[in-house]
Amino acid sequence: MIRPVLTFLAQVSLTLALAPxxxxxxxxxxALFAGRVGPPVLQLYFDLAKLMRKDSVYSRxxxxxxxxxxxxxxxxxxxxxxxxxxxxAGAPLHFTGDAIVFAYLFGVARxxxxxxxxxxxxxxxxxxxxxxxxxxxLAEPALFLGLAALSMHCGATSLGPMLAAAxxxxxxxxAGPLVLVLAAWTxxxxxxxxxxxxxxxxxxxxxxxxxxxxxxxxxGPGLGLVFYGASLKLWVLxxxxxxxxLPMSGRWWLDWPAFVxxxxxxxxxxxxxxxxxxRLKLRRVSQALIAAVVxxxxxxxxxxxxA
Amino acid sequence: xxxxxxxxxxxxLAAFSGVPGLxxxxxxxxxxxxxxxxxxxxxxxxxxxxxxxxxxxxxxxxWRLPNAHLLFKGDALGSFILAPVVxxxxxxxxxxxxxxxxxxxxxxxxxxxxxxxICVGAMVLLTAAANALVFLFAWEGMAMMGFFMITISDxxxxxREGGWVYFVATHLGTLCLFAGFSLLASATxxxxxxxxxxxxxxxxxxTAAFLLLLAGFGLKAGIGPLHVWLPGAHASAPSHxxxxxxxxxxxxxxxxLLRLLAWTPDPPLWWAGLLTGLGATSGILALAFALxxxxxxxxxxxSSIENVSIIFLGLGLAMAGKARGIEALVMLxxxxxxxxxxxxxxxxxxxxxxxxxxxxxxxxxxxERLGGLAKAMPRTSLLFLVGSAAICGLPPLNGFAGEWxxxxxxxxxxxxxxxxxxxxxxxxxxxxxxxAVACFTRAYGVIFLGEPRTDLGPVHEAPDSMLRPMAVVAxxxxxxxxxxxxxxxxxxxxxxxxxxxxxxxxxASLGYLSLVAAIGLLAAAAVWDRVRRAPSTVAGxxxxxxxxxxxxxxxTGASFAQMLTESFYWVLRPLERRPRIQGxxxxxxxxxxxxxxxxLDRAVKPSVDFAxxxxxxxxxxxxxxxxxxxxxxxxxxxALFVWTLS
Numbered sequence: 001m002i003r004p005v006l007t008f009l010a011q012v013s014l015t016l017a018l019a020p021x022x023x024x025x026x027x028x029x030x031a032l033f034a035g036r037v038g039p040p041v042l043q044l045y046f047d048l049a050k051l052m053r054k055d056s057v058y059s060r061x062x063x064x065x066x067x068x069x070x071x072x073x074x075x076x077x078x079x080x081x082x083x084x085x086x087x088x089a090g091a092p093l094h095f096t097g098d099a100i101v102f103a104y105l106f107g108v109a110r111x112x113x114x115x116x117x118x119x120x121x122x123x124x125x126x127x128x129x130x131x132x133x134x135x136x137x138l139a140e141p142a143l144f145l146g147l148a149a150l151s152m153h154c155g156a157t158s159l160g161p162m163l164a165a166a167x168x169x170x171x172x173x174x175a176g177p178l179v180l181v182l183a184a185w186t187x188x189x190x191x192x193x194x195x196x197x198x199x200x201x202x203x204x205x206x207x208x209x210x211x212x213x214x215x216x217x218x219x220g221p222g223l224g225l226v227f228y229g230a231s232l233k234l235w236v237l238x239x240x241x242x243x244x245x246l247p248m249s250g251r252w253w254l255d256w257p258a259f260v261x262x263x264x265x266x267x268x269x270x271x272x273x274x275x276x277x278x279r280l281k282l283r284r285v286s287q288a289l290i291a292a293v294v295x296x297x298x299x300x301x302x303x304x305x306x307a
Numbered sequence: 308x309x310x311x312x313x314x315x316x317x318x319x320l321a322a323f324s325g326v327p328g329l330x331x332x333x334x335x336x337x338x339x340x341x342x343x344x345x346x347x348x349x350x351x352x353x354x355x356x357x358x359x360x361x362x363x364x365x366x367x368x369x370w371r372l373p374n375a376h377l378l379f380k381g382d383a384l385g386s387f388i389l390a391p392v393v394x395x396x397x398x399x400x401x402x403x404x405x406x407x408x409x410x411x412x413x414x415x416x417x418x419x420x421x422x423x424x425i426c427v428g429a430m431v432l433l434t435a436a437a438n439a440l441v442f443l444f445a446w447e448g449m450a451m452m453g454f455f456m457i458t459i460s461d462x463x464x465x466x467r468e469g470g471w472v473y474f475v476a477t478h479l480g481t482l483c484l485f486a487g488f489s490l491l492a493s494a495t496x497x498x499x500x501x502x503x504x505x506x507x508x509x510x511x512x513x514t515a516a517f518l519l520l521l522a523g524f525g526l527k528a529g530i531g532p533l534h535v536w537l538p539g540a541h542a543s544a545p546s547h548x549x550x551x552x553x554x555x556x557x558x559x560x561x562x563x564l565l566r567l568l569a570w571t572p573d574p575p576l577w578w579a580g581l582l583t584g585l586g587a588t589s590g591i592l593a594l595a596f597a598l599x600x601x602x603x604x605x606x607x608x609x610s611s612i613e614n615v616s617i618i619f620l621g622l623g624l625a626m627a628g629k630a631r632g633i634e635a636l637v638m639l640x641x642x643x644x645x646x647x648x649x650x651x652x653x654x655x656x657x658x659x660x661x662x663x664x665x666x667x668x669x670x671x672x673x674x675e676r677l678g679g680l681a682k683a684m685p686r687t688s689l690l691f692l693v694g695s696a697a698i699c700g701l702p703p704l705n706g707f708a709g710e711w712x713x714x715x716x717x718x719x720x721x722x723x724x725x726x727x728x729x730x731x732x733x734x735x736x737x738x739x740x741x742x743a744v745a746c747f748t749r750a751y752g753v754i755f756l757g758e759p760r761t762d763l764g765p766v767h768e769a770p771d772s773m774l775r776p777m778a779v780v781a782x783x784x785x786x787x788x789x790x791x792x793x794x795x796x797x798x799x800x801x802x803x804x805x806x807x808x809x810x811x812x813x814x815a816s817l818g819y820l821s822l823v824a825a826i827g828l829l830a831a832a833a834v835w836d837r838v839r840r841a842p843s844t845v846a847g848x849x850x851x852x853x854x855x856x857x858x859x860x861x862x863t864g865a866s867f868a869q870m871l872t873e874s875f876y877w878v879l880r881p882l883e884r885r886p887r888i889q890g891x892x893x894x895x896x897x898x899x900x901x902x903x904x905x906x907l908d909r910a911v912k913p914s915v916d917f918a919x920x921x922x923x924x925x926x927x928x929x930x931x932x933x934x935x936x937x938x939x940x941x942x943x944x945x946a947l948f949v950w951t952l953s
Binding site: 055056059076083107115122124125133139143145148152155222 | 678679682699700701702707711714715717718721722723727730734736737738741742744745748749751752753756757758815819820822823826827828830831834835837838839841842843844845846847848849850851856858861862866867868869870871874
């Protein structure tokens with residue numbers, strides 16, 4: 001009885017507290033590559049504290065729906081954080097078919113963020129919204145093909161057993177298809193979180209952006225929620241990728257630190273990718289996503305041949 | 308006895324709901340709504356008794372037609388569809404009272420109520436009809452009333468064309484059903500509808516019967532490529548009639564296919580493959596067409612095709628489960644199809660009623676002319692938002708719960724001893740889900756958000772009598788989404804009628820969806836409260852430094868969807884007039900794009916024209932001279948005389 005409660009508390013507090021650390025790590029790595037000192041690792045915490053104390057400015061065109069975007073992104077991030085396993089074997093909230101609910105939760109956040117962008121009537125935010133919904137059409141099947149492959153592998157539809165079985169399979173014949181699933185999901189992770197090479201969170205050229213351009217009109221606490229929601233999404237989808245690779249010992253004092261270290265390594269990896277790669281042309285983004293879909297398909301087919 | 312009395316009361320109350328209004332002029336609208344509400348009460352009590360009480364009923368009355376008797380059987384499958392039919396049609400009649408009022412439309416409003424009632428009565432009959440001839444009578448009654456309702460504004464040429472295409476399509480469907488039912492009767496030896504003998508499905512007549520029934524029911528359900536009648540008909544009809552057609556009448560085609568699945572003990576696996584393939588391709592392409600539409604109601608019509616496709620994916624899984632003998636798959640696929648069917652009977656009428664309110668308030672259904680209606684029509688816009696989120700299949704609304712069951716079915720089919728093509732519905736559903744989000748954020752954003760794109764004049768909110776039925780349906784969408792477990796016994800019984808012994812409770816815990824919804828809503832409420840209280844000021848939109856933005860620089864619906872529609876140009880084949888921009892000071896230019904239904908314009912119409920041309924030689928026989936006709940009569944008589952002699 002006490003163990004699930006402890007897992008729940010550990011998962012919630014770690015997510016709430018550590019999610020904003022990831023962008024800090026990424027930016028620090030990028031700064032080191034560029035030979036700069038860079039902002040402190042805790043910069044996002046400072047920003048959030050500052051934004052939460054500020055006033056908001058709303059557009060005359062916007063309606064009450066405008067705030068639903070940031071609110072939905074944080075609420076979805078928190079709910080999804082309960083459904084993905086982190087340190088323990090299972091997530092605090094797990095049931096048959098939770099993988100599907102997990103994937104659809106991000107659709108809710110997308111729906112409301114896109115509507116909030118259209119709410120301002122700004123042409124630039126319309127562009128970002130249009131790109132967001134377009135790329136999702138390819139990102140969703142890539143994610144689901146990965147889920148289908150893992151479900152073929154272990155016969156479950158809950159993220160806990162699926163990821164646990166996958167992380168045990170790296171030194172068996174399953175390693176081949178697992179690499180393909182990992183590749184597909186890494187691309188989905190980078191696209192969904194708007195990282196280079198698909199989108200640049202630091203750019204100031206609105207014409208080329210996806211996510212950042214949708215939130216131009218947010219300010220004060222609303223903007224804080226947008227930042228916090230984005231870091232939660234980075235954390236939760238990152239956990240999916242990390243748990244796919246990270247084997248478990250079954251001892252909590254080893255698994256939890258290993259998970260946190262894994263997340264830090266993932267953030268550093270993202271930082272390295274952002275430092276050594278340029279942004280892809282917009283038209284190339286969909287080609288990369290098709291590569292993710294193909295990779296997921298072949299992962300599925302390889303599991304099929306092994307079954 | 309009591310249950311069959313309830314059934315026939317529902318039929319008669321519905322069918323005669325429009326009759327008093329033909330003579331009673333002032334209170335006609337109210338009487339129709341009250342009578343339909345009575346029908347709804349009878350129908351809901353009956354459905355509750357069957358679905359939650361586990362009762363069944365049967366009525367067998369003599370009929371003077373050969374091979375026919377009036378046989379009705381009340382099972383869980385039919386009752387599951389009966390409930391939304393009576394409930395939603397009663398709400399639609401309340402909505403229609405002010406939307407299509409007698410003050411505005413005069414005699415046509417009375418006619419419309421009359422046809423509406425008979426159509427609902429025929430649909431109620433269909434849910435329990437157990438004899439092929441009874442079924443076809445009710446089917447034809449429903450279809451003809453649909454034609455009369457679609458063409459009620461027949462002074463408009465586009466309405467006449469839409470109605471004509473519907474008329475031809477529906478009769479083609481009925482013809483296929485006649486042939487299909489005859490083949491079934493040849494196997495069972497009776498025109499009573501019921502289980503088919505084992506092994507029949509694999510024979511040549513069995514194959515022919517399946518294809519004919521699939522064509523007949525598929526034409527009514529509007530699965531692509533048999534959907535050609537649907538966009539025109541749904542766009543032309545008054546909005547509450549579009550809601551009836553799309554929300555309820557399409558489902559009668561699905562009901563037929565569900566019955567076929569229930570009757571067939573051993574379908575071959577390729578039946579499942581065909582249903583799945585149709586569902587996957589038509590679902591994705593329907594959304595591509597929906598994204599390219601400017602007309603709100605045409606867009607909603609294409610979205611209906613997409614939703615029917617999702618139901619087909621569930622049906623395909625259930626069929627595969629039956630072919631492979633996987634009981635759990637029959638349950639998950641069947642329950643998923645039924646759940647999505649129920650959901651679509653709620654949110655599609657909600658959206659069509661919302662479209663009606665928009666037309667009522669602004670006088671146009673061209674999305675590109677609208678914008679910013681959320682401020683002038685706050686209630687309509689909130690209700691439309693609920694419908695949009697629900698139809699995208701987003702938790703915690705009802706659309707998600709149904710799709711979740713179909714996903715679970717696909718995952719189950721991928722398991723041991725399963726059907727590996729189940730990865731097709733899985734991936735198709737993922738793509739459909741993402742495209743639906745694109746389609747409905749576009750519609751909602753362009754219509755209700757931002758600033759008005761043209762001068763709309765005075766825009767007014769819909770009256771309460773139109774908003775209340777919408778609010779009831781939206782409330783049901785939310786309630787089912789928050790507590791889908793309440794439907795579990797009903798789904799279990801209805802899907803068991805498809806021929807499975809598995810139970811839903813052991814396969815999917817719908818209660819967990821409520822838990823997730825509760826956590827998410829709690830988190831949202833906590834955060835919302837914090838942000839809402841922050842002090843704020845109001846300014847213009849930050850448009851990257853533009854000093855004087857106008858409403859015309861907003862993203863339009865066409866530009867929002869452009870990246871997606873461009874990748875579907877190979878099938879959309881839009882008609883566009885693109886100006887050439889030349890020189891340093893180009894003259895003002897106009898860009899036009901229109902996406903008609905390519906299947907109707909490039910496949911159906913040419914083949915109909917070809918048929919008309921090929922038949923034109925028959926005109927020689929009909930020259931119009933009376934002596935020639937008399938000659939025909941004489942020749943026929945002589946021929947008959949000779950024939951009887953020999």
